[in-house]
Amino acid sequence: MGRTSRIPLPLLAAISLVLVTTALAFVFFVAPDDANQGFSQRIFYFHVSIAITAYACFAGGAWNALLHLWKRDPNADLRSYVCVHQGLIFGTLVLLTGSIWAKISWGHWWLWSEDQLVLFLVLYLFYCAYFMLRFSVDPGPQRANLSAVYALFGVVLIPVSFAAIRLAKNLIHPVVFTLHGPNFGGWILVTYCIAQTALLALAYTLYRLELGGKRLDVRLRRLREVLA
C-alpha cells in the first residue's frame, strides 16, 4: 500500500482542468461547422472521445484483473474496480451524448442502427451486472476473484459484441463499410485529439481521486481496528 504515484494529484487535476478548458474552447470556437449538421454536430468530439475513454477504463479494469489473478497483486483488485467504475460513468455519458447526437442527426433519441450506441448498451448492461456481482459478495479474496474473472470476460465480450452487432445489422439491410472520413482532417483532427487527451486526463484524475479515497478509507478502518 501507499505506492507513491508519479504525478501528484493536485498537479494532475490542474493539468486536466487546463486540457478540458482548451478542449472546450477548441470545440466551440476553433473547429469548423459541419457541412450537413451545422453547429450541433460538435457533440461528436465529446461523444467519440468519451467512448474511447470508457474503453480505456474497461481495458484498465481488465488489465488490473489479470494482474490480480496472475501476479496476485494485492492492490490490483481495488484498481480494477475503480477502473470499471470510471468506465461505467463514462459509459453513461456515451449513451447520453450518443442519444443526443442521434436526435440531432436523425431525429430519434435511439437508433438500433448505430453500432457504437448499441454496443455500449450491451456493455453497459454487462458492467452494471459487474456491480451487482461485486456488491453481492462479501469483501475478501472470493469477491476479488469473481470480479476479476468477470472483468476479463468484458474485454472478450467487447470485440465479440462488436462483430455480432455488425452481423445483426446485415440481417436487415446489408451495409458496405467504408472508412468514411471525407473531411476528417485539419482543425477537426486537432480538436478531436485535444478533446481525447483532455478526457483521458480527466478520467485518470478521477481514477486517482477515487482510488486515493478508497485507500484512505481502508487505512482509516485498519487504524481504528488497531486502536480498538
Add this chain to the structure above:
Amino acid sequence: MLTARRLGKRYGEKRVLRRIDLVLPRGGFLVVTGPNGAGKTTLLRICAGLAQPTEGTIEREATRAQVGYLGHDPLVYRELTALENLELYGRLYRLPERRERVGMVLERFGLWEARHERVASYSRGMTQRLALCRVLLHDPELLVLDEPYSALDEAGAELLDAQLAELRGERTFLLATHDPARVEPLASAALALAS
C-alpha cells in the same frame, strides 16, 4: 509437514487470524483449541489448501491428493448413496483399488450395511461417519480434521479413537476440537487460539 509463519487472514476488513506460527513435523499430532470465533476453522482451511492466507506464508509438504480434510459439512451428496459418494471420490482421487478401498472404509465405520441407502436418509451421526470415510478413503498423508467428534455417538467416537490411534505416528494430524481431553493421549503438540 506443515510450516506456517506469521499467518494472518482477513475477510475484507474483518480480521479472523493473526500472527500464527506453527511447525508440524511429519508424524506429528497437533491439537488446536480455542473458543468459537477464534479462527480454528479458518486456520484449518488454510492448512488444507482451501483458503489462502492474506499475511504470512504456509508451506505444506503434501500434494492436494495427500490431504484429507474434514470440515463442518460432510461434503457428500444427499441424493446419492454412501457407496456412490465414495465411488465418486475414489475416481477423483484415482485410487487404483477403488472398490476394495471403499468397502474397507465403509466396514471400518460400520456403514457397510447401509451402503445402498441415500445419505438423505442417514442420521447426523451416520453422515459424520461417512464424512470420515471420505477423508480416509485415499489414505492421506496429512489429515486436517475440524471437530471430527461432532454428531458422533459413543460407538462412533470409539471407532474414530481407534482409527486415530492406529494412524498416529504414521500420518500427520491437525485436529481442532472443543474437547481436548478426548485426544490428549494422542497429541504431540497443542495450539490454543485466543479470540
Add this chain to the structure above:
Amino acid sequence: MSYVRDVGALARKDLLLELRARDTLPAMLLFVAAVFVVFHFALPGTPSRLETTGLLWVAILFTALLGLGRAFVPEREQRTLDGLVLAPCDRSAIWLAKSLATLAFLAAAEVVALPLYALFFHSVAGATVLAVVLADLGICGVGTFLGAMAVATRARDLLLPLLFLPLAVPIVVGAVGASVVASPGRYLGFLGLYDLLFAVVCWASFEYVVAE
C-alpha cells in the same frame, strides 16, 4: 486421459443426481411448452416465420436459464464444492462436467421443444438445428461458468440472468441469423468462434471462481 475420466465421473454424478431428484428436466420441458403457448397469445394472428424464429430463440435462452440456475444447486445446498475443489483433479474439469450435464438437459428439452415449435408455428430448417447445437455449446459453457459465480453470491438465482444475458447477446445474433438467412455459413461460423473463444476463457479461469 485422466482429465477425461475426471470429467466423466463428475458428469455421471450430475446425471445421477438429476435421475434421482428429477426436478430440472421436467421443469424445463413444461416451461418451454408454456412459453410457446404464451407466445401464441402474445402474437395474435399468424405471426411470420421471422417473428416466430425470434420467439424460438427467446424460449430456448430462457429455458436454458432455468436449467443453468439449477446446475449448482446440489453443490450449494450440501456445500460439496469444497470436496471437489480439494480433489486432485484439475478444477476446470468441474466446469466442463457440469456444462456437459447441463447441455444434456438442454438438448433433451430441445428434442421436445423443436417438434413442438414446428407443430405450433413453422417448420424447422436444418440450419436452425445446426444453430441450436452450436448455440447450446456456448449457452451451457458460459452459463455454467456464470452459474458457479452466482451461487457464490448472496443474490444467487437473481444474479445469473443479469450476468448471463449481456454475454448471450452475440449468441442470439448468430443463432437468429443462421435461422433466417439463405446462406447461414457466416452466422454458424460466428457461433463456433464464440464457443471456442469463451470455452478457452472459461477453461482457463474457472479455477479462480471455485478456489481462493
